[in-house]
Amino acid sequence: MRIHxxxxxxxxxxxxxxxxxxxxxxxxxxxxxxxxxxxxDFLASTGQxxxxxxxxxxxxxxxxxxxxxxxxxxxxxxxxxxxxxxxxTFDETSEKQYASVLIHLVNxxxxxxxxxxxxxxxxxxxxxxxxxxxxFPTHAEAEAWLNGLAQPPSPADILIGDEYHLAWYxxxxxxxxxxxDSVIEPYIEELVARGIPPTAPSFxxxxxxxxxxxxxxxxxxxxxxxxxxxxxxxxxxxxxRHTLHPVASSLAEWEEKKRAxxxxxxxDLAAKPQGNDA
Numbered sequence: 001m002r003i004h005x006x007x008x009x010x011x012x013x014x015x016x017x018x019x020x021x022x023x024x025x026x027x028x029x030x031x032x033x034x035x036x037x038x039x040x041d042f043l044a045s046t047g048q049x050x051x052x053x054x055x056x057x058x059x060x061x062x063x064x065x066x067x068x069x070x071x072x073x074x075x076x077x078x079x080x081x082x083x084x085x086x087x088x089t090f091d092e093t094s095e096k097q098y099a100s101v102l103i104h105l106v107n108x109x110x111x112x113x114x115x116x117x118x119x120x121x122x123x124x125x126x127x128x129x130x131x132x133x134x135x136f137p138t139h140a141e142a143e144a145w146l147n148g149l150a151q152p153p154s155p156a157d158i159l160i161g162d163e164y165h166l167a168w169y170x171x172x173x174x175x176x177x178x179x180x181d182s183v184i185e186p187y188i189e190e191l192v193a194r195g196i197p198p199t200a201p202s203f204x205x206x207x208x209x210x211x212x213x214x215x216x217x218x219x220x221x222x223x224x225x226x227x228x229x230x231x232x233x234x235x236x237x238x239x240x241r242h243t244l245h246p247v248a249s250s251l252a253e254w255e256e257k258k259r260a261x262x263x264x265x266x267x268d269l270a271a272k273p274q275g276n277d278a
């Protein structure tokens with residue numbers, strides 16, 4: 001079974017456990033299951049799915065999964081509480097394979113020294129822009145980076161200029177590529193609907209706007225006006241940079257993409273064979 005399917009089934013186990021906790025009114029357990037999902041989101045957002053697959057292959061088989069010493073050393077941490085819950089679930093569930101995957105997922109993050117980065121990701125997800133793992137000025141530079149990696153992300157967002165792109169890789173056939181990813185446009189749409197502040201900072205040039213943003217980082221978003229046109233400034237804290245997205249053209253492209261998606265769905269529905277009424 002491929003790692004993506006394994007993770008999907010493990011996620012379904014976590015989701016069913018969270019729903020059961022919610023129905024039973026076990027609020028603390030529900031919170032911890034939400035945390036389990038966040039660990040998986042961190043793994044996926046940072047493009048480490050195949051690295052995790054390699055980690056799983058190197059884990060010695062045991063009757064009951066072991067806890068990473070890095071987690072054992074943090075008895076009062078949320079990760080230790082999560083691990084206690086997962087071990088209890090492993091003991092009680094018939095889906096031990098997928099409970100084990102969730103345990104090893106937390107172990108992987110701890111063993112690779114990423115607990116603090118993961119906890120920062122979880123605690124500040126609403127304060128940070130959608131995660132991008134790298135930035136390149138041009139598409140050619142991004143392609144050279146992707147093609148030069150022995151183990152590309154699988155997948156993860158990167159920035160090319162001011163735009164998000166999804167860098168993807170399929171280990172099974174060694175295929176890899178870049179495609180435009182519309183992850184910031186929904187934010188622009190929602191915040192424009194709330195209203196652009198009339199006090200949005202105004203600048204004559206992009207250089208002036210960038211200089212101001214360096215001293216007044218967006219948290220994580222800010223509308224600015226440059227030469228009479230509104231831009232959506234996005235602060236990428238992890239990459240220590242801002243991107244500037246022209247509001248009017250970004251919304252126009254987003255509307256066209258939504259219409260294209262709707263047309264494709266209608267065509268797919270029309271192409272499906274219809275049952276006989278007789």
